[in-house]
Amino acid sequence: MSGEGQTFVIVGAALAGGKAAETLRAEGFAGRIVLIGEETERPYERPPLSKGYLLGKDPRDKAYVHDAGWYAANDVELLLGVTATAVDPKAHTVTIDAVEPLRYDKLLLATGSRVRRLDIPGADNLGIRYLRTLVESDALRGDLRPGSQVAVIGAGWIGLEVAAAARHHGATVTVVEVDTLPLRRVLGDEVATVYANLHRAHGVDFRFGVGIREFGGAGGRLTHIVLEDGSEIPADVAVVGVGIRPATELAEAAGLHVDNGIVTDAQLRTSDPDIFACGDVANSYHPILERQVRVEHWANAQNGGKAAALSMLGRDAVYDKLPYFYSDQYESKPGTGMEYSGYVEPGKYDQVVFRGEPTIRPDANPEFIAFWVKGGRVLAGMNVNIWDVVKPIQNLVRAGYAGKTVDLARLADPSVPLEDLLT
Numbered sequence: 001m002s003g004e005g006q007t008f009v010i011v012g013a014a015l016a017g018g019k020a021a022e023t024l025r026a027e028g029f030a031g032r033i034v035l036i037g038e039e040t041e042r043p044y045e046r047p048p049l050s051k052g053y054l055l056g057k058d059p060r061d062k063a064y065v066h067d068a069g070w071y072a073a074n075d076v077e078l079l080l081g082v083t084a085t086a087v088d089p090k091a092h093t094v095t096i097d098a099v100e101p102l103r104y105d106k107l108l109l110a111t112g113s114r115v116r117r118l119d120i121p122g123a124d125n126l127g128i129r130y131l132r133t134l135v136e137s138d139a140l141r142g143d144l145r146p147g148s149q150v151a152v153i154g155a156g157w158i159g160l161e162v163a164a165a166a167r168h169h170g171a172t173v174t175v176v177e178v179d180t181l182p183l184r185r186v187l188g189d190e191v192a193t194v195y196a197n198l199h200r201a202h203g204v205d206f207r208f209g210v211g212i213r214e215f216g217g218a219g220g221r222l223t224h225i226v227l228e229d230g231s232e233i234p235a236d237v238a239v240v241g242v243g244i245r246p247a248t249e250l251a252e253a254a255g256l257h258v259d260n261g262i263v264t265d266a267q268l269r270t271s272d273p274d275i276f277a278c279g280d281v282a283n284s285y286h287p288i289l290e291r292q293v294r295v296e297h298w299a300n301a302q303n304g305g306k307a308a309a310l311s312m313l314g315r316d317a318v319y320d321k322l323p324y325f326y327s328d329q330y331e332s333k334p335g336t337g338m339e340y341s342g343y344v345e346p347g348k349y350d351q352v353v354f355r356g357e358p359t360i361r362p363d364a365n366p367e368f369i370a371f372w373v374k375g376g377r378v379l380a381g382m383n384v385n386i387w388d389v390v391k392p393i394q395n396l397v398r399a400g401y402a403g404k405t406v407d408l409a410r411l412a413d414p415s416v417p418l419e420d421l422l423t
């Protein structure tokens with residue numbers, strides 16, 4: 001056992017913070033662990049909020065990171081509905097709800113992200129929905145009914161998953177997106193087109209290349225949205241998914257190095273040696289990608305929480321997991337379950353190589369792998385409805401970042417095992 005008499009404080013009681021607390025105990029830390037969260041729910045995972053839970057299929061309990069009794073059983077002090085309002089790195093204190101200073105030996109900031117809000121007429125008084133928390137998922141779920149007219153603002157992952165859930169519940173759906181395709185910045189035109197076709201096959205109407213000017217309605221009820229080109233779309237539900245920003249306010253006020261998130265080294269240590277950061281809020285040095293990256297995905301919260309805990313314990317825990325995320329859209333055909341591994345900056349690839357057909361057909365699920373390639377090197381890969389291939393795809397990406405090229409004809413050929421491409 002180690003750490004007796006020490007206090008480790010974790011700010012942010014969600015997936016990254018919860019996993020860090022779990023790892024500290026699993027690794028034998030015997031000191032005090034305080035886990036502080038401003039939400040009133042114990043740590044939970046957010047992916048179900050736009051998928052199984054929003055569809056009405058998965059129970060609420062499935063989203064929680066631990067059983068309700070886990071915290072007491074593991075002597076983790078879970079302070080919920082409590083906001084950390086200041087950090088004093090010199091005094092080694094965290095101030096809670098602006099009154100109580102709590103002394104720490106090591107501090108982990110796992111404060112995640114906050115949704116970007118729209119500041120346009122009607123945004124504050126017509127019941128406009130956002131989706132980040134369980135409470136917001138509950139509210140949205142109550143709105144999605146047969147015949148509801150749903151407007152989704154923003155065709156990113158959350159917007160598209162909400163569109164799929166709304167169609168599942170029998171609502172009509174219009175998605176408004178300033179760009180020319182959904183997910184274009186993340187995936188590029190080639191794969192973004194697949195997602196546009198997928199949603200069109202399910203009856204979703206897209207308005208591309210235009211933003212929203214205002215929400216219209218009266219008496220607190222939305223009736224329509226007005227686009228920047230002056231056109232109006234009838235809507236009784238509007239869901240905004242226009243991205244998130246890292247919750248860096250505590251770190252900034254504490255004088256930590258912040259630049260698109262809390263800047264850390266590969267051990268998830270911030271500019272202060274006793275303060276660590278992980279999950280959505282951390283902009284960490286990635287030893288394989290050889291750059292700082294901030295990853296807004298589930299696996300990064302899960303694995304980063306574990307790695308940060310090991311670093312807090314003084315272990316040499318280099319965090320070098322490749323960025324990985326998944327998304328599921330539509331259970332009825334055509335549907336896509338996908339996993340993406342790797343990292344490509346928008347537009348910084350030569351071509352997308354498809355292994356399999358990226359075509360959307362009415363009564364079949366597409367099955368393909370897309371590889372983002374530059375100079376013959378695989379920078380990222382995405383498997384759609386093809387499973388158990390993440391490991392070889394990640395090996396290709398690691399090799400690609402190490403400078404190894406692959407034969408593109410063999411990469412596209414499903415008869416060549418992925419494992420053989422590097423030999």
Ligand SMILES: Cc1cc2nc3c(=O)[nH]c(=O)nc-3n(C[C@H](O)[C@H](O)[C@H](O)COP(=O)(O)OP(=O)(O)OC[C@H]3O[C@@H](n4cnc5c(N)ncnc54)[C@H](O)[C@@H]3O)c2cc1C
Nearest residue numbers: 012014016038046047084112113279280296297298301325
């Ligand atoms: C609807 C939805 C669906 C998603 N689906 C997927 C998916 O399919 N695949 C995928 O890879 N990723 C998905 N994600 C992203 C993934 O959930 C996030 O990357 C992950 O939640 C990040 O976890 P985190 O613990 O770093 O931060 P967060 O989940 O943002 O949690 C941070 C917590 O810190 C709290 N906090 C912040 N500041 C303070 C403070 N000062 N004091 C106290 N508490 C504070 C916040 O209230 C919050 O509870 C989804 C996200 C959402 C919202």
